[in-house]
Amino acid sequence: NRSFTIAQSSGFKSVGTVASLDKDGQILNKKSPVGSVLVIRNPNDSNSLIAVNPTCPHEGCTVKWKKSEKYFDCPCHDAEFAPDGKVLKGPAKKPLATYQAKIEGNSVVVKA
Numbered sequence: 001n002r003s004f005t006i007a008q009s010s011g012f013k014s015v016g017t018v019a020s021l022d023k024d025g026q027i028l029n030k031k032s033p034v035g036s037v038l039v040i041r042n043p044n045d046s047n048s049l050i051a052v053n054p055t056c057p058h059e060g061c062t063v064k065w066k067k068s069e070k071y072f073d074c075p076c077h078d079a080e081f082a083p084d085g086k087v088l089k090g091p092a093k094k095p096l097a098t099y100q101a102k103i104e105g106n107s108v109v110v111k112a
């Protein structure tokens with residue numbers, strides 16, 4: 001499978017399918033080849049993707065993407081993060097880790 005080969009050779013790893021991204025509005029894969037990853041479509045540019053490690057830097061809860069508000073929200077102590085991972089609201093002090101992400105064929109691929 002050609003797109004798989006390209007994805008592997010460029011260091012990108014498949015974390016899910018485009019079909020599930022569009023069905024669920026996100027891909028949350030805690031056991032992907034690059035570790036825990038949450039992928040969404042960029043709210044400001046639907047042709048690009050955003051991928052973060054959804055593990056909250058505060059105490060390790062899994063953040064959720066708030067589509068209408070356009071930020072990541074931590075359910076544990078209400079920290080908020082911008083689409084680029086930056087802290088919008090504490091108690092978290094460090095940003096979410098971000099990854100490069102793109103679509104290759106039917107796969108969503110991420111580079112750690």
Ligand code: FES
Nearest residue numbers: 056058059074077
């Ligand atoms: Fe996320 Fe505390 S674990 S705000």
